[in-house]
Amino acid sequence: MFDSSVVEAFLEASVRLGVPLALAALGETVSERCGVINIGLEGSIIAGALGGALGALAYASPGVGVMTGAAAGAGVALVFAAFVVGLNTDQIITGTAVTLGGLGFTAALYQVRFGTTGSALTLPTFSATPIPGLADIPLLGPAFFDQPPTAYLAYLLAPALWWFLFRTEWGLELRAVGEEPAAAEAAGVRIGWVRTWAILFAGLLAGVAGAHLALAHAGTFAEGMSAGRGFIAIAVVVLGRWNPPLVLAAALFFGAASALQFLMQTLGLDVPYQLFLALPYVLTLAALAGWVGRSRAPAALALPWPRDATRP
């Protein structure tokens, strides 16, 4: 029953479903490390999906699509940054608005461009690009190293961001902004500047995640196709304890939980499909309950800066 092709397909699906989450969550890790929780990530992902679709369509190239998707994601994040950093508004509320706006305006734009009843869009899609040598490893090779290039970006970013955050001067400054903004400011760190760049970086990666959904998963754009991945990415960051390699692992864990539905179908188990859709969320909640209590969020997470700006 458990022949290797079934396991191979399950692992491949786990990685495929985990990659967009990993990209978005890695960006969010950086922004949360400097004290910004961005619930608007979902807005950046859906904007990335539409931006990616339009770019790929215009230039008949998924590569261009990734770039336009990244730009669209960063553009949405810029709105978030303008409010949160520029006007010092509340992060949760601003993020909620950015998500609502992202979902609403992408749907509206899509209908302006392609009509309300237009048939589904067919996009130039990414084909999997096997990495010579690595792709031939039994079981793991096809799952991890025969994926679209965006997956490899996630693999490379996890260690690179760990190194950046924990082994460089800039990373230290960024974490200081998230832990002790007053001390960081006294040491000459420009808090608004750091936070703005971190937000834009997270938006950029969320845009790539959206483009990946449109160009590597679906081959089309659909309204609301981000399907809550921005929210899940935020849970994944907590699950990965704000540490990039662990965040990548947590995203793949969620991907595997989502891929279970395919495995169960293959094995012919008669469990209602909808319960499997709920499973990743339940497992994430269980994982949060199980081990997050022992970890700690950046001390200044979700706090405005300057602290007293809202109090006359």
Next chain:
Amino acid sequence: MSEIVGVRTIWRLRPLLSPLLAIGVTLGVAGLALWVGGYDPVAALRALVRGAAGSPETLASITMVRTVPLLLTGLAVAVAFRAGVWNIGAEGQLYAGAVVATALGLVGGGLPAGVLLPLVLLGAVFAGAAWAWIPAWMKVRLGVSEVITTLLLNFVAIDLTAWMVHGPLQEARGVFPQSDPIVAEARLPTLGPGTRLHAGFLLAIAAAVGLWVMLRWTRAGFGLRAIGAPGNAGAVSGKFDVVRLTVGVFLLSGGLAGLAGGVEVSGVTFALYENLSPGHGYTAIAVALLGGLHPVGVVATAVFFGALEGGAGAMQRDAGIPAAWVGGIEALVILSALAMDRALRSGPAVMVSTGNSGRSTSSGLDV
């Protein structure tokens, strides 16, 4: 002297000024966006107003019917945010209430309406509260932020509802993913012949008044506001059981959102559907904030959003503008409210975070 009184009066009206300015800015930006999108903004506005309030009949049957779930979930969010509890899960709690209300409304045949109807609505309240108890427990016992848990539970609730209408609660014919209609005794009466406006509207208004009284005049209401006030945690801990109060806020908030789901089933749809709520629980956040987290303000903004969403249908029909624009317009309302708020330096939606769990509260506006 009289000048000072005048200035004072205006100062006291600040909380009103900010939402009104926000709505003005939103109309301007939305009009511009529509114009850029190739639509006629004036025709759009006219269609919207006609669709939402063209006649007393449309006002009652379209706008007010749409207002009810927004008001109940808006109150749910407002009471939570007042106490610094980030309940983003009104959507899931609404679904929990709708599922239980439907189940009771299906099996309760034979009971008189005077028994069954309260049972259905109370069941919805308990279901919403029970669903909100999960993140409450995870917050106070395990220290997991409710922002994440309430969001995740929304997805679980929606998937469970989908399972219900494909499985245990599916109609007897087994064709469509929906439940059978609930029995007549489980349905809310309409408020007059020829209108779709149901008694749930009165229930929602009563909930707003009740919440206002509770917040303003009761010890629990005072404690609730106190735990949400910035920098107050230490001062409050001696006088109130903060853990109990926090859990209580979750249950109250979840119960109100659950009631919204029960009222939708019992007053509007009479059956359970997969997409029962078009995101009322998320729109509720905008409703609560624009209403200054004040029960009376929430009534006003719920009617405003009810008109916006109710009129969107006519806007699509008469002016050819996709209803999807409304989602974007709601986002503009929140952002303009935040910006106006900042511009006025105070007002209803000023939120100040205090602790590292991201708790936060409104300032400036007393109940």
